[in-house]
Amino acid sequence: MSDTLKSIWFAAITALLASLLLTGASSGLKEYRLANIKLDNQKNLLKSVGLIHPDVTYTGEDIEKLYRENIKSYRAGEAGDLVPETAAAPQGSPLFLYVKDNQTRAYILPVHSRGLWGKIDGYLAVENDGRTVSGFTVYNHGETPGLGGEIEKAWFQNNFRGKKIVDQNDRFVSVGIIKGKVADQVAAENQANFVDGISGATLTGRFLSEGLRDTLLAYEKVSAKFREGQINLNTAAAEKTSSP
């Protein structure tokens, strides 16, 4: 056998062994990994409505319990009506309600935005007035650490709290990320609609702004109902019984 052929065989067998090993490890650990991802997901959802305290360490059970007690899964129909999530053929766009003492405190929208390098997944929570942002979190992104990657940091996400998705005339405008500081760049009457950008991550900010806008637009009918005060848990429950 020639040397070249021997080298090719050796490389092929090494690669095959390595890939078998990694496939085995990956599928063997899949269960743990998926469980962790689910927990992280739930944790971020809870964080968006302020149920996770930054200084407290939570176990998996703590998070599951908090989630079970406070968060309800719903689907939004085309007219902005809310239908509880049921196993059988869910229709409409998913969203979550933060329900406490039989009162809907906030609704949480899943955000799937484009980023600079890949998808950005997160949650945007809006308070039950349909106007005020309760929180924003990111659980998955591929942005550059230290630049666009700062979107997963508390200092950036905390800026969203209390911002408005409507302008002073109660018209929908979304909430956007600007380049630089809001205090320097935006007129006083519009400052409630913007958060500070990340230096070195202008594009990430632009894509995420678009993503947030698209998400909010898609659920605008739900937001409008919240603004008009038409949604509380009881009406949502009533719709549950009336829907087939």
Added chain:
Amino acid sequence: MKLTATKEFKALAEPLVKNNPVFIQSLGICSALAVTVQLKTAVVMGLAMTMVVAFSNLIISSLRNVVPRNIRMIVELIVIASLVILADELLKAFLYDIGKQLSVFVGLIITNCIVMGRAETFALGNPPWVSFLDGLGSGAGYSIVLVTVAFIRELLGSGSLFGFQVVPEALYRAGYQDMGFMLLAPAAFIIIGLLVWLQKALIKE
């Protein structure tokens, strides 16, 4: 023969201080800047790195007489990359939060010159057991630097160690402030520079 004179001992102990991969060989600086804001991430990164470099040395050394010379780099990379992916999978399964904080830097162990450097300069010319010890030593040498830098940065930058507050509340009330600069990458440069100076001053050739 004294224990300290054996080849095994030298392989293990030399990279700890005397021939430290970060201080003397100036390798692995990038991740030493990135993951040393907190002790917790630094410790996990050090462990992952030690595991990868020790086992890559072991495997590459065991294969050193059968690998065809012309594709040895390819084989080394397959071994190293597989070990790194394995480390990443283990982190995702058992230390998800820390793995998330380490983000790309676990994957970037592949490009950490310490791993390739030890494989090329040591494992290819030495038997498996000694190479394994050399890998452990190099990984530990790297970890020592990481943990030292992280200790200083977390203590001065956040007033905590392993996430526990150690600077007393009374001190903050008296006007003490955390040094925000310590949380930024340039701080790690300065600390590493000072440590290199200290190491050279203490250990004369």
